[in-house]
Amino acid sequence: MKKLLLTLSLSCFWLLSFAQLKVEIYGVISDSQTGETLIGANIVVENTGGGTTTDLDGKFQLSLEPGTYNITASYLGYESYTRSNFLVQSQGNSDLNIELNAAGTLLDNVEITASPFARSLESPLSLQKLSPEELKTYPGGNNDIAKVVQSLPGISGSIGGFRNDIIIRGGAPNENVYYLDGIEIPNINHFSTQGSAGGPAGLLNVSFIEGVELSASSFGAKYDNPLSGVLQFDQRSGNKRKFQTNFRVSASEAAATIEGPLFKGDKEESNTTFLFSLRRSYLQLLFQLIGLPIRPSYWDYQYKFDHKIDEYNSLIFTGIGAIDDFTLKAPDDFTPEQQATLEQVPLIEQYSVSTGLIWKRRRQDGKGIYNTAFSFNRLRNQFSGYEDNENQVGLNYQTFSRETEFKLRPTYTHFINNWSISTGFNVISSKYTNKTQNFLQDINYEAGINFVKYGLFVQAAKANIWDRLDFTVGIRSDANTFTEESNQLLKTLSPRAGVSVRLDKNDSWRWNATVGSYYKIAPYTILGFQDNSGNLLNKDAKYINSIHFVTGLAHYPYPSLKFSVEGFYKLYNNYPISIKDGVSLANQGGDFSILGDEDIISSGKGRTYGGEFLVQQKLFKGIYAILAYTYFHSEFADITGEFKPSAWDSRHLLSFTGGWKFGNNYELSVRSRLVGQTPYAPVDLERTLDEYPLTILDYDQLGANNLEPFYQTDIRFDKKWNAKMFALNLYFEVQNVFGQAVPTPPSYGLDRNEIGEIILPSSLILLPESQGIVLPSIGIVLDF
Incomplete structure (x- = not known):
């Protein structure tokens, strides 16, 4: 009883x-x-x-x-x-x-x-926004923002979809810039490719993000260095009234986030709040359990402090950092594929940090806003390969480099008679050091450069001209104190303009068009490259130029439904071309090497063009969805001037993401992606055998071979519970539901006998292709 x-x-x-x-x-x-x-x-x-x-x-x-x-x-x-x-x-x-x-x-x-579809005067075209819920419940994303962005039109990952490279409309991965609350951050991924971007796991904590805004054209003049995309990550502020904790466990990591007021006293709300998170991966443990030789491990942290000084002044102090360690461990049982991984995959030790202080001041008459951002970022990268990678014995190659930047970005925006006029400048102190030893290719140098980059801009926008037309026009220019084109601001003048026209009185139809010229300085890995005698070989590197022409039509038949179609044409000039390989560096950067650490010439040209179609349904009767299709061509000239399909020229990108929220806090979501046949450069077998374990590609054959189309479907099922003291979200996720094999270029390893001994004379053998794997996982999100 x-x-x-x-x-x-x-x-x-x-x-x-x-x-x-x-x-x-x-x-x-x-x-x-x-x-x-x-x-x-x-x-x-x-x-x-x-x-x-x-x-x-x-x-x-x-x-x-x-x-x-x-x-x-x-x-x-x-x-x-x-x-x-x-x-x-x-x-x-x-x-x-x-x-x-x-x-x-x-x-x-x-x-x-x-309408739930926000618009921007500065970027009337190719602008997409994702909400916090769309980020957190994205199927197959594993709370990784960089993966979520790939559901938007024109966006794809690198070959096979394994990495988080963000490739926009056929442009290279390093053609994008990233901002966190107005602070520029060099990368948003762990184990990033120096000189480029991407990596296998995202760096930003989804619990911080209020929304993501992606512009694939028509970049505001305040942004320097974008050629293909600008991603702005807006962080929420900490709770003003009470302390809260969020704990999340997923397939690859555990994360804890705390937030709350500071110096609150007896007040109902505090003028000062904080957010802080710490994440730890356990991929290395999972790979060990299933017998894989790779051991990726990382820590990261993220923080934000908000302080309201008075009614017109506020401060934000924010930052992120990561410690990445990629090692190898031989499995118990020998296989040719795992032995090749042990020999060919580099060891990576990275440390990255970005932090910044933002002061926002609003004029008391409401006619203007001052915004001053001061930030610091550093990437320390050690990239090594050994004859015995597991025990790190017998050095084959090693690069130890460090990038450091201090940035000052003051801007002022004035409002008058429906005009918004922004002006400002940026000053960046840059320092780059590199010590490289490559015994396989006879490269040995130690470099250090220290210089200043600077730029200035002005942009004006006017809304509701004749109650029908929005218009924007801007111009910026950039220079530096290092390259031979230094201090020549007139050479990088980059004008841009855009219009958005309401075609009916209810604003359900809009025609948009933009044109702009944009410049990007070459990566530090290019600028700081030296020969063995200590000569800087790339001081003549030019600013890379990209000119965009975009037009499109948008229709909003219902408040929560959007249709849009866009056509785009991008022209490239001054793209770096590898003297060694004879190929445009626009085709590189999607692997775990270092991009641009070589002699180049700035004579490359390129072009990408195509069209996009988007249907987006915001939440309506429990249903939400995004269907996006892009057809495009991407090609870049080699050292002879001949245009060839780029390594990103997949031609077809199709993605669907949708979900259904139904009774008792259940939610079912689905993501499907299709990427067309992607060109690849085959392995140069003779050079690879001579320089093994380095893999040397034959870029003369780029475009002659294509991978099979890549297709993957992921599903996710969420259930939420709400108690007085806590909220619990339990989800079950299955990636690659149909077990599709990930298409990858042919790979090779040394021919060995059954116990792993090299068969002499040495030769290369083709390794078996990877098989499709269905990946189920569960996750827990707890708020209290």
Whole structure:
């Protein structure tokens, strides 16, 4: 009897703890340009009949049951906006801060339906945004933001999809720039390829991110060095009222995030908040259990401090860092594939850090905003290969390099009569050192360069010209104190312009067009390369130039549904070409080597062109989806001037991501990707045998061979529970549901007997192709 009563008591306690709760959600409604809060703005929660208005400080409070909502904010004289797919939990909620765009003066008598698709005056085309929920529940993404971005139109990974290289419309992986709350960060991946980008695992913690904005053309003039894409990661602020903890365990890592107010005292809200996270991978343990020789291991951390000085001034201090260690361990049983991995895969030790301080000052008359960012970043990279990689005996090659930058970026934006005029400059102190020993190719040098990069820009935008037209125009120029073109600002003048035209009175049809010229300085690995006598060989490297022509049409038949079609044409000039291999470096950077550590000439040309189609359904009756298709050509000239298909010329990119949220906090999501036949350069067997374990590619044959199309489908199933003291999300995920083999170029290893001894005279044998693997996993996310 006592046992029965105890069981009933525990059951009642359990049921009561998961009974329907009311959760308080806080937020602010403000002007997107000036940052001024809007008093009396309306907030409506879709399909609930609930809502509220902002108080004298522009703040609001909603009492909602746990679930997913579409929440609309509106204000007289402003375009309404709907925050789609906003998740409310019993614990771990973020504030709902919405910025509204001012509407045209003659639009007062026209009803514009609230839309969840935000637009930008600076980038009217090729702009995509992802919300926190779209990032966190992405199937197959494993909470990796770089993988999630690949669901957008025109974006693909490197060959086979293993790495997180972000290849936009056929451009190389190093043609993109990344910003975290306005602080430029060199890379967003662990085990990054120096001189390029990418890596197998993302660096950013998804628990920090408020949203991701990707521009594939029409880059704002404030950004230096983009040729193909700008990714802006916006972080949320820590909780102003109480301390919260988020703990996440996934297939490859464990992460803990804490946040809360500082110096709160007896106040309801603090003016100072913090976010801090620490992540640890355990891929090395999983690979050990299944008998693979690779042992990737990493730690990373991320933090953000917000401080509101007064009504018009605020500070943000933010940063990320990582420690990466890639080693090898021989398995118990010998196979030719694993032996080749032990011999050919390099050992990598990396340390990276990026940190910055941002001061935002808003004019009291509401006519302008000052933004000053000071940041520091460093990458320390050791890249090694040994005759015995496992025990690190018999050095074959090693590069130890360090990149260090200090950056100052002040900008001022002035608002007058629907005009937004921004101006500013940037100064970057750069230091690069490199000590390279390569006994296989007779390379031995130690280099060090120290110089300054700088640039300035101005951009103007006007909205609602004739109540129909948005227009932007800008120009920037960049120079440096190192290359032979140094201090010649007129050589890098980069104008850009864009228009967006409303084609009907309800703004359901828009025509957009942009044109722009953009410049990028060569990577430090190129600028700092020396010969064995200590001569800098690439001081004549030119700024790489890319000219974009883009036009498109967008249609919004319903508030939550978008159709768009775009055509694009990109021209490249001054692209670095390898003197050794005779190939454009636009074809490299998607592996675990170092890009650009060689003699080059800046005479390369290239072009990519094609079209994109997108259908996106924001959350409606529990359904959300993105269907994107891109058809394109990507080709670059070699040292003879002959155009050849690039290593990214897949021609076809098709992706679908969608999900269904149904009763009792269940969610089912699916991702499918198809990448067309990708060209590859075959192995030069004679040179590879001479320089083994280095693999030498025959770039003369690039484009003569293609991989089979790459196809993969991932599914994910989520279930959420909300108790008074915690919120729990348990998910089950299956990657590569149909067991499709990942297409990879043919690889070779030394011919050996059954016990692993080299058969003399030595020769190379073709290794077996990898088989498709179905990867099930589970994950846990706990907020308390």
